[in-house]
Amino acid sequence: MTFSLTILGATGSIGRSTADVVIAQRDAFRVEAVVGGRDALALAQVARRLGARFAALADESGGEALKEALSGTGIGSGAGQSAVLEAVEREADTVVAAISGTAGLAPTHAALKPGRRIALANKESLVCAGAAFMADVRRLCIDLLPVDSEHNALDHALAAGMNRDVEKAVITASGGPFRTWTRERIAGASAKEASAHPIWSMGSKINIDSATLMNKGLELIEAHHLFDLEADRLDVLVHPEAIVHGLVQWSDGAVTAGLALPDMKVPIANALRNERRLRMDLPRLDLAAIGRLSFDRPDEERFPCLSLAKAALKAGGAMPTILNAANEIAVAAYVADRIGFYDISEMVEAVCSTFSGRQLAAPETVAEALNIDEEARRAARQAVSAHDRTARL
Numbered sequence: 001m002t003f004s005l006t007i008l009g010a011t012g013s014i015g016r017s018t019a020d021v022v023i024a025q026r027d028a029f030r031v032e033a034v035v036g037g038r039d040a041l042a043l044a045q046v047a048r049r050l051g052a053r054f055a056a057l058a059d060e061s062g063g064e065a066l067k068e069a070l071s072g073t074g075i076g077s078g079a080g081q082s083a084v085l086e087a088v089e090r091e092a093d094t095v096v097a098a099i100s101g102t103a104g105l106a107p108t109h110a111a112l113k114p115g116r117r118i119a120l121a122n123k124e125s126l127v128c129a130g131a132a133f134m135a136d137v138r139r140l141c142i143d144l145l146p147v148d149s150e151h152n153a154l155d156h157a158l159a160a161g162m163n164r165d166v167e168k169a170v171i172t173a174s175g176g177p178f179r180t181w182t183r184e185r186i187a188g189a190s191a192k193e194a195s196a197h198p199i200w201s202m203g204s205k206i207n208i209d210s211a212t213l214m215n216k217g218l219e220l221i222e223a224h225h226l227f228d229l230e231a232d233r234l235d236v237l238v239h240p241e242a243i244v245h246g247l248v249q250w251s252d253g254a255v256t257a258g259l260a261l262p263d264m265k266v267p268i269a270n271a272l273r274n275e276r277r278l279r280m281d282l283p284r285l286d287l288a289a290i291g292r293l294s295f296d297r298p299d300e301e302r303f304p305c306l307s308l309a310k311a312a313l314k315a316g317g318a319m320p321t322i323l324n325a326a327n328e329i330a331v332a333a334y335v336a337d338r339i340g341f342y343d344i345s346e347m348v349e350a351v352c353s354t355f356s357g358r359q360l361a362a363p364e365t366v367a368e369a370l371n372i373d374e375e376a377r378r379a380a381r382q383a384v385s386a387h388d389r390t391a392r393l
């Protein structure tokens with residue numbers, strides 16, 4: 001049986017790994033549409049490689065280049081938000097949601113169609129609009145499968161029991177490139193150093209989030225929404241080898257864990273499974289060869305973004321939406337070398353505290369979430385201007 005697939009964020013790190021899985025499973029999948037951000041040639045290349053029927057580029061100005069690159073292939077194309085929506089609307093059994101950042105929320109939300117399966121990589125959708133998004137997932141009977149490796153592992157582990165018997169669900173963090181660095185050294189780190197992840201090869205935004213450990217904080221919020229677990233039943237463990245991705249501790253003391261080699265093709269293939277798991281020709285985990293696995297508690301003094309995200313999860317309401325928006329602006333400013341590493345957490349904290357007195361309720365719709373997101377971005381942009389070191393030169 002062949003399943004049809006649409007890939008949002010097809011030119012990115014998760015998108016390319018998804019393409020590898022699909023190519024390895026030629027008979028199992030047919031690709032309906034692929035969506036990319038700005039790179040028309042890269043999108044045309046992946047559309048050709050996958051034999052997609054339609055390719056949509058979010059950046060309107062790349063439409064002509066995309067059309068030209070696809071001429072003679074029979075692959076339809078379009079550019080701009082309407083083309084992205086057209087791609088999402090086309091009939092597909094599964095949509096892989098792998099756009100980076102909050103830009104992924106609207107297209108991922110538009111992809112929620114009755115009976116569809118969503119393989120979700122875009123964690124920001126759940127951090128920005130978790131309650132509203134999940135309400136629609138339930139209403140439309142969507143099968144939502146997590147691609148994020150920790151959540152994919154937890155999804156398996158949680159199947160061993162019932163939610164009410166979960167004492168703790170733990171996600172692991174490799175610790176990022178600065179795991180062993182002192183606070184002083186981290187303070188002077190460049191975006192290039194922050195992007196040199198020891199284990200995973202990922203997109204630029206998630207790379208920085210991994211260095212600050214904000215990624216783990218966003219993942220706690222993601223886990224809260226995916227698995228209906230409150231903040232005090234969620235935890236983080238540092239695990240540099242990135243073999244154990246998630247653990248569930250049960251009320252009787254038993255622990256169920258999800259393990260795999262750190263290769264995103266494993267959780268992607270898992271999220272794309274049908275009645276049976278796919279048969280993937282990937283290296284197998286050899287624990288005897290690895291010998292030892294190590295674990296540690298996260299250091300929230302050197303990585304304050306993790307405690308900020310935990311606080312936002314505990315505070316609830318619109319605080320995760322605000323944290324996420326402020327973080328995105330701060331990360332972009334850090335990548336542009338406008339602010340320093342610890343300015344990211346300082347700015348996120350400042351923006352969150354500006355809004356904390358208002359005690360905004362959790363957004364009930366995605367549109368409401370995007371309004372709060374925009375307001376928090378404005379506050380964050382002002383905070384960047386105040387911190388901007390290029391402006392001081």
Ligand code: NAD
Pocket residue numbers: 008009010011012013014015035036037038039058084097098099100101103104121122123124147148149200201202203204205206264
């Ligand atoms: P990436 O930067 O490599 O790729 C992002 C993709 O989104 C690209 O195809 C880009 O063209 C597209 N895009 C960007 N803005 C867009 C827009 N406005 N409209 C349409 N498309 C747009 O990012 P990535 O590392 O592949 O991560 C994608 C998502 O998956 C993120 O939410 C990330 O947190 C999550 N994730 C990634 C990994 C990983 O290993 N890379 C692991 C777990 C979760």
Ligand code: MG
Pocket residue numbers: 148149150219
């Ligand atoms: Mg992850």
